[in-house]
Amino acid sequence: MNKTLIGLAIGGLLGIFDIFPAHSRFLFASDTKDYMHLAEIAIDTAAQISVFEKAGKILKAPEDALTLARFDKGGQVHTLAVLEDDGETIKGIDLSAELGRYDQNSFDVIKGLEFDHIVELTHTSTRHVSLKYTDLLPSVGGDTHLAIGINYAEHGKETGQVRPFMFPKYVRTDPAVHELKYTKGWLLDHEVELGIVFPKAVCSAAELKGMMIGFLVVNDFTDRATLMRKMDSQNVASGKGFPDGKSKEGFLPTGPYMVVPRDWRAFVNELNLSLSVNGQQRQHGSAKDMVWDINKIIEESLSVKGEKKSYYQDKMVNLFEGSCIPANSIIITGTPAGVVFNAPSKGFIMGTVFKYIFTGGFFSSKMHPYILQQYLKEEMKNTRYLKPGDQVETTISYLGTIKTEINE
Known part of the structure; x- marks a missing residue:
């Protein structure tokens, strides 16, 4: 921006000299037409610098991180090495056509290739x-994913929970330009989250050393009404209710691309998460503030060996299939503070306890479920939950933006 202003100032000054040529003799001895030509060059150069700086903030250079998008061409899935992104259109190299590989997963397209070889392809x-963004497929496919709840301390405070836990999410991914069909009765909440993807099954945390890891932005949409109806209020960490409230169609849009950094540990520390609704920011955080970092997430995930540790549709289910974290499925790593849902206040709880006692609520229900159901009724009045007509933008540094429109 400063360079742009400088360019405009130079152009304006040279323009003045053209209007008042008597003053220009103190600076130049050439024809005044040259001044306007110099002004145009200065303005154009400054504008180009400004565009470059903007693009540089959107994408990492291929030498630092590979940015991979997927698109359909003639019924085949292609992987694009993205080199430019202006927020509406991306440009790059068709790696699938270059390599003759048309795999569903981008990691399979570059399988067996060295990082520097792929970088060289982007240049040659x-x-x-x-x-266009509307041409893109979800950056990662699939319909079975592993999610981490309460992985940012401030989000834990707002929801009344103190430690991370895991649960599966069963829903197919959607692309970055995304329409979500609203169902009456939902309490539709938003969660900007960092997703991570592995090129092969991970059976130990030690395997992360030297492994390529993919990163993407996702929005972990949630129907809080379903979640509250099904959750275990005395043992939230059981994950009960979370797969049901988070596995509805349209509840997992992905960013426009998956990014594979050369140094993923340093890369994570640069990632800032943000989410806005109708242009107003609601969530903002940094990936470096996760309670469980990526190593810890892998350790905790592998410690359960995919055992049945959660509930979905009133049945106990595995966190994932097998004893290793599957390749090309997304681990959704948690959301920072700023979601719509907040835990009930102490005042609300005390008032509901009195109501429970003095109206005989204890004859038909246990206290914790009773309080939860009363709070559900209260939340139905909360106008901050998403509704038809809302526009949601979900962004993480270098990972692009998801644009969601909530429709009837």
């Missing part, structure tokens, strides 16, 4: 492609 290939 002539297979340039330009795509």
Whole structure:
């Protein structure tokens, strides 16, 4: 921005000299037409610098991180090495066409290749492609994922929980330009989250050393009404109710691309998460503030060996299939503070306890479920929950933006 202003100032000054040529003799001895030409060059150069700086903030250079998007061409899935992104259109190299690989997963397209070899392809290939965001497939496919709840301390405070826990999420991914069909009776909440993906099954945390890891932005949409009806209020960490409240169609849009950094540990510390509704920011946080870092997430996930540790549709289910974390499925790592749902206040709880006692609520229900159901009724009045017409933008540094429209 400063360089742009400088360019405009130089252009304006040279323009003044053209209007008042008598003053220009103190600076130049050439024709005044040259001044306007210099002004145009200065303005154009400054504008180009500004565009470059903006693009640099959107994407990492391929030498630092590979940015991979997926698109359909003639019924085949192609992987694009993204080199430019202006927020509406991306440009890059068609790696699938270059390599003759049309796998469903981007990691399979680059399987067996060294990082530097892929970087070289981005510089030497002539297979340039330009795509609109609306042309993109979900950056990662699949319909079975592992989620971490309460992985940011401030989010734990607002929801009344103190430690992370795990649960599965069963829903197919959606692309970055996303329409979510609203169902009456939902308490639709938003959660900007960092997703991580592995190119092969991970059976120990030690395998992370030297492994490529993919990162993407996701929105872990939640129907709090379903969650509250099904959750165990005395043991929230059991995960009961979470898969049901988070596994509805349209509840997992992905960013426009998956990013594979050369140094993923340093990369994570640069990631800032944000979410806005109708242009107003609601969530903001940093991935470096996760309670469980990526190593801890892997350790905790593998410690259960995929055993039945959660509930979905009133049945106990595995956190994931097998004893290793599956390849090409998303681990959804938690959301920072700023969601719509907040735990009931002490005042609400005390008032509901009195109501429970003096109206004979104890004859038909246990206290904890009673309080939860009363709070559900109260939350139905909360106008901050998402509704038809709302526009949600979900962003993480270098990982792009999801644009969601809530429809009837």
